[in-house]
Amino acid sequence: MTSTAANQNKDDGETRREFLFLSAGAMGAIGAGILAWPFVDSLNPAADTLAMATTEVDLTPIQVGQAITVVWRGKPVFIRRRTSEEIAKAEKDDNADLRDPQKDSARVKNPEWLVLVGVCTHLGCVPLGQKGNDPKGEYGGWFCPCHGSHYDSSGRIRRGPAPKNLAVPPYEFVSDTLIKIG
Amino acid sequence: MSIRKFAFSLFALTALALPAHAKEGGGHGEAAQHWSFKGMTGTYDRAALQRGFEVYRQVCASCHSLNLLSYRNLADLGYSEDQIKAIASEYAVMDGPNDEGEMFERPARPSDRFKAPFANKKAAMYANNGAYPPDMSLLAKARHGGADYIYGIMTGYADAPENMTLMQGQYWNAAMHGNIIAMSPPLSDGMVSYEDGTEGTLHQYAMDIATFLTWAAEPHMEARKRTGLKALIFLLVFSFIMYGVKKRVWQDAH
Amino acid sequence: MASGKREPFDNAFVEWVDSRLPIFTLMVKEYRAFPTPKNFNYFWNFGAIAMVMLVLMIVTGIVLAMHYTPHATMAFNSVERIMRDVNWGWMLRYMHMNGASFFFIAVYIHIFRGMYYGSYKKPRELLWIFGVLIFLLMMATAFMGYTLPWSQMGGWAATVITNLFSAIPLVGEKLVALLWGGFSVDNPTLNRFFSLHYLLPFVILGVVVLHVWALHVTGSNNPLGIEPNGPQDTVPFHPYYTAKDTFGLSVFLILYVVVTFWFPNVFAHPDHFVQYDSMVTPPHIVPEWYFLPYYAILRSITFDIGIPFTDIVFINAKFGGVIAMFGAVIVLFFLPWFDSHPVRSARFRPWYKIALLALALDFILLGYVGMETADAVKFGIPLVYVGQICTLYYFAFFVAIVPWLSKNEKALPLPKSINDAVLAAKGA
Numbered sequence: 001m002t003s004t005a006a007n008q009n010k011d012d013g014e015t016r017r018e019f020l021f022l023s024a025g026a027m028g029a030i031g032a033g034i035l036a037w038p039f040v041d042s043l044n045p046a047a048d049t050l051a052m053a054t055t056e057v058d059l060t061p062i063q064v065g066q067a068i069t070v071v072w073r074g075k076p077v078f079i080r081r082r083t084s085e086e087i088a089k090a091e092k093d094d095n096a097d098l099r100d101p102q103k104d105s106a107r108v109k110n111p112e113w114l115v116l117v118g119v120c121t122h123l124g125c126v127p128l129g130q131k132g133n134d135p136k137g138e139y140g141g142w143f144c145p146c147h148g149s150h151y152d153s154s155g156r157i158r159r160g161p162a163p164k165n166l167a168v169p170p171y172e173f174v175s176d177t178l179i180k181i182g
Numbered sequence: 183m184s185i186r187k188f189a190f191s192l193f194a195l196t197a198l199a200l201p202a203h204a205k206e207g208g209g210h211g212e213a214a215q216h217w218s219f220k221g222m223t224g225t226y227d228r229a230a231l232q233r234g235f236e237v238y239r240q241v242c243a244s245c246h247s248l249n250l251l252s253y254r255n256l257a258d259l260g261y262s263e264d265q266i267k268a269i270a271s272e273y274a275v276m277d278g279p280n281d282e283g284e285m286f287e288r289p290a291r292p293s294d295r296f297k298a299p300f301a302n303k304k305a306a307m308y309a310n311n312g313a314y315p316p317d318m319s320l321l322a323k324a325r326h327g328g329a330d331y332i333y334g335i336m337t338g339y340a341d342a343p344e345n346m347t348l349m350q351g352q353y354w355n356a357a358m359h360g361n362i363i364a365m366s367p368p369l370s371d372g373m374v375s376y377e378d379g380t381e382g383t384l385h386q387y388a389m390d391i392a393t394f395l396t397w398a399a400e401p402h403m404e405a406r407k408r409t410g411l412k413a414l415i416f417l418l419v420f421s422f423i424m425y426g427v428k429k430r431v432w433q434d435a436h
Numbered sequence: 437m438a439s440g441k442r443e444p445f446d447n448a449f450v451e452w453v454d455s456r457l458p459i460f461t462l463m464v465k466e467y468r469a470f471p472t473p474k475n476f477n478y479f480w481n482f483g484a485i486a487m488v489m490l491v492l493m494i495v496t497g498i499v500l501a502m503h504y505t506p507h508a509t510m511a512f513n514s515v516e517r518i519m520r521d522v523n524w525g526w527m528l529r530y531m532h533m534n535g536a537s538f539f540f541i542a543v544y545i546h547i548f549r550g551m552y553y554g555s556y557k558k559p560r561e562l563l564w565i566f567g568v569l570i571f572l573l574m575m576a577t578a579f580m581g582y583t584l585p586w587s588q589m590g591g592w593a594a595t596v597i598t599n600l601f602s603a604i605p606l607v608g609e610k611l612v613a614l615l616w617g618g619f620s621v622d623n624p625t626l627n628r629f630f631s632l633h634y635l636l637p638f639v640i641l642g643v644v645v646l647h648v649w650a651l652h653v654t655g656s657n658n659p660l661g662i663e664p665n666g667p668q669d670t671v672p673f674h675p676y677y678t679a680k681d682t683f684g685l686s687v688f689l690i691l692y693v694v695v696t697f698w699f700p701n702v703f704a705h706p707d708h709f710v711q712y713d714s715m716v717t718p719p720h721i722v723p724e725w726y727f728l729p730y731y732a733i734l735r736s737i738t739f740d741i742g743i744p745f746t747d748i749v750f751i752n753a754k755f756g757g758v759i760a761m762f763g764a765v766i767v768l769f770f771l772p773w774f775d776s777h778p779v780r781s782a783r784f785r786p787w788y789k790i791a792l793l794a795l796a797l798d799f800i801l802l803g804y805v806g807m808e809t810a811d812a813v814k815f816g817i818p819l820v821y822v823g824q825i826c827t828l829y830y831f832a833f834f835v836a837i838v839p840w841l842s843k844n845e846k847a848l849p850l851p852k853s854i855n856d857a858v859l860a861a862k863g864a
Binding site: 017 | 252254281292293416419420423424426427430
C-alpha cells in the first residue's frame with residue numbers, strides 16, 4: 001500500500017515536472033516567434049513610402065492619340081488618350097481569341113482614357129509604344145522588346161510569352177481632367 | 183559573503199542612479215510641470231497636441247522649421263484625413279522640375295514635409311540677426327529637461343538684473359543657459375485664440391507647445407510603452423516559470 | 437575532432453548527417469554532456485548573457501543597416517526615418533542603442549567575475565587573452581557605432597578620439613589623415629566607420645568561438661577555484677546550466693526591457709539629437725558610459741614626462757594620456773603573468789579580495805570623473821586629482837600590488853573537493 005502511494009506521488013511529481021518544462025519550452029518558443037515579427041515587418045514598405053502611394057495626374061495637356069508616362073509607386077503608368085478608331089478596334093476585339101479574356105469596357109472608366117501599369121506581365125520589362133515613333137506591335141498597342149509580347153489598344157496580351165493583360169491600376173477621376181492613381 | 187553584498191550594493195546603486203539620472207534629464211533648474219505623457223503608461227493629451235500645433239503654426243512657424251515632420255503625421259493628433267488635406271493645402275511647396283524643366287509651386291499634400299520658414303540655415307540666420315532658430319523636430323530630446331525646459335523658456339522671460347547689460351536683440355531668460363537669449367518673448371496672454379475654447383494664457387500656451395514638441399520628437403512613445411508593457415509581463419512570467427524549472431532541475435543534483 | 441568512437445543516434449536523419457559530419461556528436465559532447473562544476477553562482481550567467489546580447493546586436497544591426505544611409509548629408513535623417521517611418525524601426529533602433537550598454541554591463545560583470553575567482557590563471561591564460569581581445573574589439577565597434585547617427589556627439593567623439601593618434605610622434609598627423617580619409621571627420625570617415633562597424637561584430641563572433649573552444653578544453657573555473665576531481669564534483673551542462681542560464685538571462689532582459697522601453701535615452705546625451713556641425717563643438721563632449729573610466733585615465737595625464745628640473749621631455753602630456761588609456765586595456769592581457777599566486781579564488785585570498793574590490797570602486801570613481809568636465813571641482817577637491825590618484829591605483833594594482841601579493845599573501849585553507857564544500861554549505 002505504502003509503496004503504491006509513494007509511486008503515485010512520484011508519478012504526480014513527474015507529471016507536474018513535465019508540464020513545467022513543457023510550458024517553459026512553449027513560452028520560450030512563442031516569445032522568440034513574436035520577437036521575430038518586428039524584424040520581418042520592418043522590411044515592409046515604411047510609412048513614408050506608403051504615403052507616396054498615390055499620384056495625381058492632370059490630363060489637360062494630353063491630345064487625342066497622345067500618351068504620357070507617369071511614375072506611380074516607382075513604376076511607370078501609361079495614360080493614353082485613345083482615338084475613336086483605337087476605341088472601336090479594342091471593342092471589336094472583345095470577342096477575339098484572347099489569352100486573358102476581358103472586355104474593353106471592363107478596363108476603362110472613360111473609353112477615351114486608358115490607364116495601365118506599364119510593366120510587361122512576362123518578366124517586368126517596360127513595353128514600347130508610348131512615343132509616336134515607338135513600335136506598337138502587331139495589334140496597335142504596345143510591344144515588349146525583351147521577349148516580344150504584343151499588346152492591343154486595350155493593353156490586352158495578344159501574342160508572345162506574357163500570360164496576362166497589362167494591369168489596370170486603381171484610379172479615379174477626381175474631375176474631368178484630373179485623375180488620382182492609387 | 184562579501185562578494186554578494188558588494189554585487190547587491192552595486193545593483194542597488196545602479197537602480198537608484200537610473201531614475202535619478204532620468205530625473206536630472208527632467209529637471210535642470212526648471213520646475214517640473216505635470217505632463218500627461220509621463221509615467222509608465224502616460225499618453226499624449228490629444229487636445230493639448232492640437233492646441234500646441236495651433237501655437238506652432240501661428241507663432242513658432244514664422245522662424246522655426248519642423249523638418250522631420252510631414253503633414254500626414256498630424257493623424258497622430260486626432261485630425262481626420264480631410265482635415266489634414268485642408269491643413270496641408272494652405273501651404274505652397276516647391277516641386278518639379280515639370281516637363282518644361284521649371285520648378286513650380288503647388289499646394290502641399292499630406293505626404294509633404296512641413297514647409298520650412300526659410301530656404302536654408304544661412305537664410306534663417308540672415309533674417310534673425312545671425313542667430314539660428316533651431317529646427318524643432320527633436321528639440322524636446324536635444325535639450326536637457328525636455329518639455330520642462332521648453333516650458334521654462336516660454337515662461338522664463340523677465341527684466342535683466344541691474345548689474346547685467348544686454349545688447350540689442352538680446353533678452354533675459356531664467357531657463358536659458360547664461361540667461362541670455364536672442365529670441366524675443368514669443369508668447370503672451372491672448373495671442374492665439376483656441377478653437378476648443380480653452381483660455382489663452384501664457385501658461386496654457388507653454389504647456390501645449392511643450393506637449394506638441396515632445397510628441398514631435400518622440401511620436402511613437404505610446405506604442406513604445408504599450409509594447410514594453412507586453413514584453414515586461416512576458417518576461418516576468420517567463421522568469422517565474424524558469425525559476426521553477428531551474429529549481430526542479432537542481433532538486434536532485436546534490 | 438575526428439575521433440573514431442561515436443555513439444549512433446536513433447533518428448535516421450541525424451545519424452545520416454552525423455556519420456558524415458559528427459556535428460551532433462559535438463553538440464552533445466560540448467553542450468549536453470559537458471561536465472561542468474556544480475557549484476557555480478549567478479556570476480557564471482554572464483558569459484551566456486553576453487553571448488545572447490552579441491547575437492541580438494548583430495540581428496538588430498543587420499536590419500538597421502538595411503534602412504541606414506552612410507552619407508554625411510543623409511545619415512542623421514535616415515536614422516530619424518528609422519525612428520519615425522520604418523515599421524518597428526524605433527524599437528529596433530532603441531534595442532540596438534541600449535543593447536550596446538547592456539552588452540557592456542554583461543561583459544564588465546563577466547570580466548570582474550574572472551578576476552575575482554582567478555579564472556585567468558593557468559591553464560586558462562589563452563582563454564583570458566581571447567576574452568580581453570573580445571573586449572578590445574567591442575570597444576572599437578561601439579565607438580564606430582556611436583559615430584554613425586552623425587549627431588553632434590557622435591561626430592565630435594570621432595574627431596576627438598581619432599585625434600588621439602596625432603599624439604604619436606613623427607607619424608601621428610599622417611596617421612590621422614589616413615584614418616579620416618581627408619582633413620577632418622567627414623563623409624569618407626563615416627563610410628569607413630560604417631564598413632568596419634558592420635565587419636567587426638563578425639570578427640568578435642569568431643573570437644568568441646575561439647574563447648568558447650578554449651573554455652571547453654580546460655573546462656570552467658568555479659567559485660572555489662579548485663579543479664573538479666571527478667563526476668561527484670560536476671553536473672552535465674544540460675539541463676542544469678541551460679535552465680539556470682535561461683533563468684538568469686530572463687531576469688537580465690527584464691532590466692533591459694525597462695530601460696529600452698521606458699528610459700531609452702537615459703544613456704544618451706541631448707547632443708545626440710542635433711545633427712553634426714563641423715563648425716560648432718558642443719560644450720561638453722562625453723563618450724558612452726562604458727568608456728568613461730578610460731576617458732578619465734586619458735585626461736589624468738596632465739603633465740609631461742621627462743627628467744625632472746630640466747627641459748628634457750620624453751613623453752608629452754598628450755601622448756602620455758594616450759599611452760595610459762590604451763595601456764589600461766593592454767595591461768589586462770598580462771594579468772595571468774602579474775599574478776602567479778597558486779590559489780585562484782579571492783575567497784581564499786583576503787588581501788587580494790580587498791585589493792580587487794578597491795579596484796572595482798576605483799574604476800567606478802574613474803567613470804564618475806570621466807563624466808564630469810575636466811576642470812570640475814567637487815567638495816573642494818579638483819576632480820583631476822581624484823582621477824590621477826585613481827589612475828595611479830589602477831596601474832599599481834596590476835604591476836605592483838598583484839605581483840607583490842602573489843609572492844607574499846598567505847591563502848586560507850582550501851576545501852578538499854567541490855563536493856565536500858557543497859555538502860558542508862548545505863549542512864551548515
